[in-house]
Amino acid sequence: MKRKLDSIIVVGCGKFGKSLALSLSNQGHSVILIDKNKNVSSGLAQDFSGFWVVGDATDVEVLKTAGIKSANTIICATDNDSVNYTVATLAGSLFKTPNIYMRIDHPSTKKLIEGSNIKIICPTELCLQEFERLSQLKLEEE
Numbered sequence: 001m002k003r004k005l006d007s008i009i010v011v012g013c014g015k016f017g018k019s020l021a022l023s024l025s026n027q028g029h030s031v032i033l034i035d036k037n038k039n040v041s042s043g044l045a046q047d048f049s050g051f052w053v054v055g056d057a058t059d060v061e062v063l064k065t066a067g068i069k070s071a072n073t074i075i076c077a078t079d080n081d082s083v084n085y086t087v088a089t090l091a092g093s094l095f096k097t098p099n100i101y102m103r104i105d106h107p108s109t110k111k112l113i114e115g116s117n118i119k120i121i122c123p124t125e126l127c128l129q130e131f132e133r134l135s136q137l138k139l140e141e142e
Contacts, residue, residue, distance in 0.1 A: 005029045007071045011057040011087050012078030013040040016103060016123075020075055025050045032066045058086045060094065073099035081109045088118045 005028050010021045013035035022044065025031045031050030033040065034057045044052075055062035057076075068074065074091045076084035084102045091097040100118045104110065107122055132139055 006073055007067060008032070008073040008075065009034060009063075009066050009068060009071045011035075011074065011076045011084070012103075013037065013044075013052075014077065014079055017075075017077035018044060020077060021050055022048050032071075034062060034066050058083060058090070060090060063087070063090060063095070068095045068097065071095075071097055073097070073101070076100075076102040078103070079105065081106055085109065085112060088113075089116075092117060 007030045008024055009032045010017050010024070011034045013021070013033055017033065017035070021031050021033045025048050031048075033044075033050060033052040034055060035052065036054070036056055038054045040052055040054065053062060053066045055065070057063060057066075057078075068091060071091075074087070074097050076087045076091075078084055081104050084104065088100050088102040091100050101121060102113065102118050103121045103123070105122075105124065107125055110120055110122070113120060128139055131137075
């Protein structure tokens with residue numbers, strides 16, 4: 001039997017959130033997935049050993065139900081920057097979650113997070129960086 005590692009909450013069960021949750025669960029982490037969609041579990045692989053909570057993660061009670069008070073990490077992985085920002089801010093300010101990761105679609109959202117302990121994942125920037133690496137073309141900063 002695998003030893004459970006960190007307690008990790010993943011908010012959002014899109015492609016990114018599902019992939020993260022499954023990978024982390026397979027590594028032995030205790031994973032709790034939060035999504036508004038009650039059919040979220042049907043899209044998870046059978047070998048997902050985590051739990052899921054149906055609800056709006058911007059609701060403090062939903063976060064408490066998911067175990068935010070004992071979570072080491074929260075990953076805000078929805079496709080909505082506002083939702084991710086709200087959840088990340090709640091996790092940091094109310095629950096002092098040590099590791100907070102937030103997906104953003106709009107690079108300009110980074111300005112809201114400056115000076116906080118929230119770590120940003122921006123697929124747009126990652127794709128541009130990979131394009132620069134592969135093409136060896138230098139892109140200008142916006």
